[in-house]
Amino acid sequence: MQAQTPDFGEQVLIMDPAMPAAEVQAALDKLFKQQESSQFGTTRKAVLFKPGTYHNKIKLGFYTQLIGLGQLPDDVALKGGIQVEANWHEGDATQNFWRTVENLSVTPDNGTMQWAVSQAAPLRRIHVQGNMLLDDNGGWSSGGFIADSLIDQEINSGTQQQWLTRNSVLGSWTNANWNMVFVGVNNAPSSAQWPNPPYTVVKQTPVVREKPFLTIDGSGKYSVFVPALRSASQGISWQQKKVPGEIITLDHFYIAKASQDNARTMNTALAHGKHLLLTPGIYQLDTPLHISQANSVILGLGIATLQPITGTAAMTIDDVDGVKLAGVLFDAGVKNSEVLLQIGTAKNAVSHAKNPVSLHDVFFRVGGAGIGNATTSVIINSNHVIGDNLWVWRADHGDGIGWETNKTQHGIIVNGDDVTMYGLFVEHFHQYQTLWNGENGAVYFYQSEAPYDVPDQAHWMNQQVNGFASYKVANHVTHHKAVGMGVYCFFNDNPTVKLHSAIEAPMGEYIQFSHITSVSLGGTGEISHVLNQSGDAAKPGNEVVRMVGH
Template identity: 55%
Template sequence: MFRLPPPASPHRGRSLAAALAATAAAALLTAAPSHAAAAALPTGFATVINAASGKCLDAKAAATANGTVVQQYACNNSGAQQWSFTGTSDGYVRINNHNSTSQVVDVTDVSTADNAPLQLWSYGGGANQQWLPVDEGGGAYHFVNRNSGKCLDDPAASTADSVQLVQYTCNGTAAQRFQVVPVTQSPSDPDLGPNVVVFDPSMSSSTIQSRLDSIFRQQESNQFGSQRYAVMFKPGTYSADVNVGFYTQVLGLGLTPDAVSVNGAVHAEADWFQGNATQNFWRGAENLSVNPAGGGDRWAVSQAAAYRRMHLRGNLALDDGGWSSGGYLADSKVDGQVDSGTQQQWLTRNSQLGSWTGSNWNMVFVGSQGVPATSFPKPPYTTVAQSPVTREKPFLYVDGAGAYQVFVPSVRTNSTATSWAGGNPSGTSLPLSQFHVVKPGATAAQINAALAAGQNLLVTPGVYHLDQTLKVTRPDTVVLGLGLATFVPDNGVTAMTVADVDGVKIAGLLFDAGTTNSSTLVEVGPTGSSASHAADPTSLHDVYFRVGGAAVGKATTSLVVNSDNVIGDHMWIWRADHGSGVGWTSNTADTGLVVNGDNVTMYGLFVEHFQKYQTVWNGNGGRTYFYQNELPYDPPGQSAWMNGSTQGYAAYKVADSVTSHQAYGLGSYCYFNVNPSVTAARAIEAPNTANVRFTSMVTVSLGGTGTISHVVNNTGGPSNSTTNVANLTNYP
């Protein structure tokens, strides 16, 4: 049924179909953002990985005969899955198979139809054997056939082995996007310090697995240890079981998640705590695609454990049989179903899900697809169709030439779904030469000198003690931490200040209070800041604060935001309730967050256990999408926890002077385990005005230990030993 295509001729080489192909390719190139300038394909052999399936372009059964099916199959680095690209003319290439370089990817019967199957055939110069590589950035391409103008395609975006690939009208979907990964990786990795582990596809699976297991054994229950790790996978495909423990960030080094495909699992379990995931903190999985063994994966976590910029080709469970207590899924695609199980509260932002099942107290969805509609409180789903203003977290990646860069995503407004679904995330790439790489042993003076010289910071995993404040003064500075890099201020200094300038990005850092009280840990903008940064806001991504737990820590206020238009993209601000140095008079801390700036937007805000107000919001135009709070566990008695004549302090205080504020999906819980007779008068305190609005609120008395009398002001509630859970749909 197959026939050898005729030799090239002037007519075939300049056919109408070829012109259409060139036109289609040009259109695709025109649509690509500026960072995705054309990059050269590898000069040697490469694997070609489909973004929708994570499977490799494969010659069936490693055959080399004419008519051999070109299919997708689980990547195995065999010769049948290694391809080279030989230029023909006008930017087109033939795609040669390693096992017989005279055999190329060919459209059967010189067809121009959709779904025409692909095969191997001896190269004869036919237009149906030539493909235009359309650069998608970061080593990803579409391939447009010269004869038909149609794209190399995984039919119906199948994830199955042995699916024969076809050509299909170009549509920009993941089914037509292929990551091209050189078989021989570049050895010229920069020195990122002793706690960064980089894998590439040329390494054996056993070597990779052994290193992963070694890190996990050390970090599985290492809740307050000083070890920190960033585990990074270069573009390509891996067979691995990646179990993510404390202070471990696992990330792919591609421009999109589909550049790195893991066959196996990237998961967080709670075996160390008998299935109870309520202390699975401080970890992250980012920028990877996963083909889960058995069809599903698990991310059983609580606070400070982002599942970000991930593509899971299967189902996702958010618990491990016992309780789990809060998490953050952002800029991710889950092809299957997310099952929240016993997860108590969760935020899903700018993601695309196959479906969602499960609920408990407070499930919030913002700017996401495939999620439930609002039905709070039964079930307690709160859905906001669009995210008003977002910037995704900056990330490290390796470009097509093997050079490390940091990608800084653009601001998006009124957005839904992921930033990378089209294969071309919008933003700017910064070469590593513009970064000062902070490694263990660095001093605050050295870091400040780099900032003063106009450099960005790439902070590698470690714990860094600061004897002076880190001062970020230049607009658009990027401070990117890897592996939960931790700053500890000594002698009562503020750990970091940010000037009232445009576009600073702070990401991936843990600020841990020192033993001498700091008035603040981080200040964004000085007191009195008033400049508008609407066009280029400062943003904080996966920025965590801790007062006590690892040791005695003291800080009056953890984070003060004075600048306008700041975006908070997942923060856990925690006065420790367990660990070392914990007690009412030990790890003293008044307030977690104070917002003085106008038009500040927070997504995924977790603030817990502070001794006065948890959050104080003084600026106008504020917005919060998901708030999770536990009041302090440890007031020794009511007299020790009074706000004047009011019992206790609210979890979320909007100042009386505020005229506009919006908050969606707020939960506040009490567990007064030192003295269960303690009462909080209210969870939320706010002016009763039409433009200060709250949607979907819940209070819980955990085990009936203590009382929250009202949800907002004197409305709603109580939560106590009789009625544990109280819901309020709207206020006012």
């Protein structure tokens, strides 16, 4: 007996291999036409593929998620491929954000899957039976992230400025630009000649939990699979077919819809022990979503978006074990929020090492779609939190932007101890982009740009110092590690502006930085030092500066 399909609402499309290929193609083409250039649009969509084979080639636009519903990626086979290009932006893919693919296999019809993207466009748990190209045939792109994936042949990163590959298996990799980082990757390229090419390789991933995902069984019953925590891992999690983890049937979830739900209805469900499935849409919140139960799963589909409208946080997570937050965009409202996401109420000594909170494909935006204000986008007070692909962005283009318009201080503040980040992208905030106060922090891949719109040097002084470092480790910290870092400037409102140092940190035996790059994009502005007083200036005529580390 087939189970009844849950009501996911109108923003979720469900594809069945029994459907005519032309019908599937027509629906996907219509969706792409709608979303191709809709960078700050309001439509959110998820496309779910039931297990089977599909003879379709999919072009993927903004705010669209493709999800294979199988137990394993090869259970859903796309014989035709997936393509992301930047025709809408004249081949420049630096604004191809907010789209994602997970849990399926792809056989490109021409042998190569083109994935020309930038931030907030992750690939997870996919099997590419062929090659991959990460740019639009020479146009710039500024990605990116791939995890838990098998690529049979070659990945050509092309003009990608930076990229993080985690826990994957590659045929091979070619090309590089500024900062290519590989963590727990089988057949990663050699890092022996860094920075020529600039490959940074960490053999094993210290501790990670893969992103929870929606799946379906043979009877048509939906559930969410929550992968188990892994330590000292390398390669994909699904190599042995039987993947450690927990199956949570969908009757344990509250299925929210932006058209009918609000903070009260969702908080009532959370307080009664329900997990939360956010179907695609923009959820305007007059009070924060409050996560108080240990092991809660909050899973967004189709780049589900949370926007506070009364100046509160969008979400607060209590200092509890094992919360998993995945696939959500936090979008600041017009009225200033002191914080958009807060994890843990205050700094404490409680250990969550055995069952940490984990964040997967969690994105933040201040401005761009309209005026937005947030003092800090995310504050982490709990210990042992794992971040797995975070883009924290004060908008530099779109609507509602300007030095005095989308106002901020910091992107992320980490107060908790033993916090680990894989793929931390933080850009354009007024003060420190990242402020790290906790002990034993670890970051594997960091990408940041100083604010573009500094009016003049006088408006951007940290006491007597030019500007605010992108990455600040507090002076009292004694243990910290960061690997594969890129900090860039582009002071297009005033190219005479200077940033004194890309990174500020105390010096000590257990403060470790390795493979740092600073860049003056197009020679527009200057980063005077790489780390504290060390490193040459990235400036016109000497745009890219490298530092092995400290």
